Amino acid sequence: MIELRRITFTPPDSSEQVLKDVDLTIEEGELLLVSGPTGSGKSTLLGVLAGLVPRFSGGALEGDLLLDGTSIIRTPPRERAGIIGYVGQDPVAGFVTDTVEEELAYGMEQLGLAPATMRRRVEETLDLLGIADLRQRSLRTLSGGQQQRVAIGSVLTTHPRVVVLDEPTSALDPTAAEDVLATVTRLVHDLGTSVVLAEHRLERVVPFADRIALLVGDGSVAVGDPADILETSPIVPPLVELGRELGWSPLPLTVRDARRRARGVALADRVGHLDMLDTSLDTGGLSARSLTVTRGRTPVLHDVSIDLPAGRVTALMGRNGSGKSTLLWTLQGTQKRLTGSVDVDGQDPATLDPDRRRELVGLLPQTAADLLYLETVAEECDAGGPRTREILDSLVPGIPDDQHPRDLSEGQRLALALSLILSTDPPVVLLDEPTRGLDYAAKHALSEILRDLTRAGKAVLVATHDVEFVAEAADDVVVLADGEVVSAGDVRSVTAESPAFAPQVSKVFGPGWLHVREIIEAVGER
Amino acid sequence: MRTLRRAAVARLPRDLHPVAWWVWAIGMAAYASFTTNPLLLLLLVGVVSVVVAARRGEHPWARSFRLYVGLALFIVATRVLFRVLLGAVPGHVLIDLPEVPLPDWVLGIRLLGPITREALLAGLYDGMRLGAIVICVGAANALANPKRLLRSLPPALYEVGTAVVVAVTVLPQLAESVQRVRAAQRLRAGATGKVKRLRRFLVPVLEDALERSMALAAGMDTRGYGRTAGIPDATRRITSVLMLVSLVGLCVGVYAILDGTTPGWLAATMLVLGVGAAAGGLRLAGRRVTRTVYRPDRWRWPEIVVALSGIAVGAVGWWIAREQVPIAYPGVSTVPGVTLIALAGVLIGLVPAVAAPVPASLVQEEAAA
Missing domain, CATH: 3.40.50.300 (P-loop containing nucleotide triphosphate hydrolases)
Structure with a gap:
């Protein structure tokens, strides 16, 4: 559906290419996880999709971006709005209005949709994200997880074909992160929307990913099945690290997988490992x-x-x-x-x-x-x-x-x-x-x-x-x-x-x- | 019965149309500008405060009213201070300060000198008038959602409106960021000199503001802000020409009106030409914007009542300034008086405190509690 062809990006004031000849195809209805060490160009790759790179970042972009075969590399982000929905790292910074309902409607207003359509889609999205009770609330009074869900909802109302999320759970507590990820998987499963998602904390998202695009740091990208990519990836969640150390194959991606494999693992008595410190000793602090x-x-x-x-x-x-x-x-x-x-x-x-x-x-x-x-x-x-x-x-x-x-x-x-x-x-x-x-x-x-x-x-x-x-x-x-x-x-x-x-x-x-x-x-x- | 019930529906908790609040506030401000009578001005500020207290919501901008009151007090204080510094109004001397001798060439200016009651009062009256106007503007800001106000702009001015909204939003964020950076900078050692300390606050705050603005701009752009329908180049050129013509026409027209020596027909023609070209240009430019409005604010009877009350207050103010000059502009040597009409005029401004519906956000908070 969306295809990146030989995308090369050089940031301003630098000769080092962050992305080098990247070829990547995003399929209909898949969850693609973009992973890699800090500074390897994850955000840049997402920015290229949304059109923010090089428009907002500066630098030189080469290559081509195709949507169903038509090049959209020169299309500004605002003209891509109906097709590609983008949520940045800090959802609060991207909020334009001040209540939940208006924020959900904002994108549709820009596209010029009919009022009746807008009303219906806002209601649908409120239900889809489970935030119907927040509709009148001021965006500033919401919790982090709620804000993130509103941000995702605000791009969903325009019915984009791809939703691009830059670290959607990095600021959230574990439970809120699970809520947001549940929403994201619901998009993929129920609506057939493609989701491209960058995340540092792989343990949270690997179980949901259909494919992983791994940015190694030298500008190249390896794309493939999560189990294959994680075999050699320099950054892996603890489960995969465990699987690698114990020689499990295929690697466990979910806690459930790992539990089944772990039944056969005999462990030494763990009491000896409890590093019990005498906390009653009061020495300052x-x-x-x-x-x-x-x-x-x-x-x-x-x-x-x-x-x-x-x-x-x-x-x-x-x-x-x-x-x-x-x-x-x-x-x-x-x-x-x-x-x-x-x-x-x-x-x-x-x-x-x-x-x-x-x-x-x-x-x-x-x-x-x-x-x-x-x-x-x-x-x-x-x-x-x-x-x-x-x-x-x-x-x-x-x-x-x-x-x-x-x-x-x-x-x-x-x-x-x-x-x-x-x-x-x-x-x-x-x-x-x-x-x-x-x-x-x-x-x-x-x-x-x-x-x-x-x-x-x-x-x-x-x-x-x-x-x-x-x-x-x-x-x-x-x-x-x-x-x-x-x-x-x-x-x-x-x-x-x-x-x-x-x-x-x-x-x-x-x-x-x-x-x-x-x-x-x-x-x-x- | 049915009409009555219908009328009651319009007063169910909801946010009043922002334009109605602004019309009311401008009416109040107009009254304030027509008088220096301290009694009337005090009453006016009281009326405005009552309405704000009764009908403001729980939103962040609603809390800005206090800021405007502070600004008004500051204005009054500075006016009085200047009167003391550059005094020279003859009358009852309160404190006899020595005059600071100035060189001969600063003719007509006196520094310090005896402070008279009249000088103080003149400064006070003047400052109160300006302060009351500022408070009226503050009330409009606290009562009307500035962002919703801009939805009522003609589509062609949409971009300008958005720029204003962004500026309005960034200010409180800037204050927040200043607070955060001040606290953070205290956590580390660093420069203590005056200029360098300023830099310690300014650099992170400005960097933060810049980053936020960029993030907001990116957010708006990816959500489709600034999309244009495919308008042919010719139309765009015609729009620009129309706008230029209207600008020239309006400038020449206004100049002709103010300058008594230019013939009257010139002023009229140029003004008509200017306004006509502006209207045409706005319409053409508006076609370029394809956006629609989600749940637009509706104009119902409470809106009309609120707006009319403002207009009535303004009209009474204007009438008093023409017909009852000693009431509108009392001298500083006697106790200022009031008339029934002047008082009633101000009190009309209280109508919105009852007529306007309770803001939706306020009811929600109560329901939640």
């Missing part, structure tokens, strides 16, 4: 008691108590809007609290001025770019204090001095922001959603960094939606819901209790097992 924070008259945090012992990584999980960010800013001291106490080494960060606060608690905000304002990495490091460059090199070695912070990869920019935070050597480090936009390698590097911080005796708190990252990096988990702590404790016990937060490995082998590494060791010992 942060201790907060009965924090209550309100916005207007609505409580955002209600009677929250949390301990961050030194030397441990605590993960903070919970739905979008459950108060994770607010808790971090309250612990850091910037957010005013109604009641409660925060204690770091006998001091309360809220009573200190910003300079002293920095020495006590470091916080990496959600948008790390907010911290950066200078033209080169060297200038940022100079402004950050004498030790910043040293810390940066220990986190991610080899970032050139003269590079602009904007041109760094997600992982490198995160490291730069983190080293600015760590330059004052705070005993407590808080991170707000650091894994967004990171691929498996970068996430692994980040978890090593957190490990090193705890070895240096720091207390670390990470707010995140990524269950696999939690399984790899965290010692303890605190789950927030509606501003209250609903469960807290050792990562094994918490993930065992709530299936929504369980990583793939524990879904296969039962609670207690967290990562592939453990399984491999346990098999090896037998």
Whole structure:
């Protein structure tokens, strides 16, 4: 149906081709997953389909894009609107109107459809996405998952033949992500719409994909069956990693597949692997008691108590809007609290001025770019204090001095922001959603960094939606819901209790097992 | 009975047509512009505030009213301050400040000097008039959804309207982004000098704003914004010529009216020519836009009542300024008076507080709670 022929793209101010002679055909009614490491050109490929590249990005595009045999490479995005629906990474940034219903109708208004048709399609789409009760709501008051579904709905109303989604679940909690993906599969199954979808967290989408287009990083694309492509892919979900290590063939793509295969796997006694640490030993860290924070008259945090012992990584999980960010800013001291106490080494960060606060608690905000304002990495490091460059090199070695912070990869920019935070050597480090936009390698590097911080005796708190990252990096988990702590404790016990937060490995082998590494060791010992 | 019930249907919770709110607000603003009487102006601000409190929704723009009140207070304060600084109104001296000697060549300007009650009052009256107008505009902004207002524009002006909408949306986002960046920058060490600190805030905020705008533009483009029907080049050229002609005609016409020495027929012809060409051009240009409107706002009797109440207020204001000059423009030496008509005129502005339907968003919040 849609065919990319020898598409080559060179970004502006660069001689390196991001896409090189890419040939790709999108079939009617299939779900094509675009995968690859950070910066390998996934978004660029989707942008080419939607017509945003090179129109909005700059750069040089060669090759041809065919729709049923007719070239549409020169057709501007607005003229493709009825055929190709595109939802960008941040759905909120693309919203044009302010209520759900108007947003759904916007695309149809532009196409000039008859009012009766518009009315009918809006109702159909509301039902299809299960958001009929939200029709009058203001888009800003919706939760992340609802916003994403509205964004998808707003392109569906024009009945496009292909829907292009750029990381639709990256900002969502596990349950909301499942809702969105269920919607997407419904499109493919019921409506026969083709879906092209880019995603970092493969574990979420691989079970739904018909084919995978793998961008390796050198500009070429390998397209094929998920099981074939994942055989050699550099980035794979934990299940596939497990299958590869244990020599399973074909590779398991769903938890159900893997469970069947796992019946034959005998594991050593897992008790020996529980790295039980004595948590009663109180050596510094942060201790907060009965924090209550309100916005207007609505409580955002209600009677929250949390301990961050030194030397441990605590993960903070919970739905979008459950108060994770607010808790971090309250612990850091910037957010005013109604009641409660925060204690770091006998001091309360809220009573200190910003300079002293920095020495006590470091916080990496959600948008790390907010911290950066200078033209080169060297200038940022100079402004950050004498030790910043040293810390940066220990986190991610080899970032050139003269590079602009904007041109760094997600992982490198995160490291730069983190080293600015760590330059004052705070005993407590808080991170707000650091894994967004990171691929498996970068996430692994980040978890090593957190490990090193705890070895240096720091207390670390990470707010995140990524269950696999939690399984790899965290010692303890605190789950927030509606501003209250609903469960807290050792990562094994918490993930065992709530299936929504369980990583793939524990879904296969039962609670207690967290990562592939453990399984491999346990098999090896037998 | 049936007509009554029909009439009641129009008052069920819904958002009033934005144009109706704007007509009402412009009427109120017109009244304010026709008087400097502080009593009437205070009453007018009170009436406007009552209507806003009674009929504004739960949307973000509804909260902007407070901002406009702040701006109005600021205007009053600056007017008074300037009167004090550049005083020189004879009358009852309140505080006898020494005059700052200025060189001879600044003729007619005095700096400081004795502050008189009259100077303060003159500044206050003047500032209150401007402040009241600002508050009226703020009320319209708080009551009418700015985005829906632009749906009522003729299709040819659609692009202009969208540009305005985007600008309106970006402002609150900018404030949000400023707040976020300020908090974030406190988390790190960095430049502390005055200029450099400004840069610390400005660079991330502007980068953020730019990125958001690009994302919005991309979003709008992929959703079909700016699609044009296949209009032949000839029509497009005719449209441009018509628009140019109308612009020239309107400019010359307005100039001819304002300049007393030009003959009257020239002004009339040019104005007619200008308006005619503009109408033709807009119609032609409108054909190029193929968009339709989803659930357009309908104009029903509450809309008419609200708009008429505004027009009535404006008309009374105009009448008072002509017929009851001492009431409209009281002197600063005596206590300002009011008349029944002047008071009643302002109070007509209260009608929308009852006649307009309750905004839909407000009812929803209640139902949810």
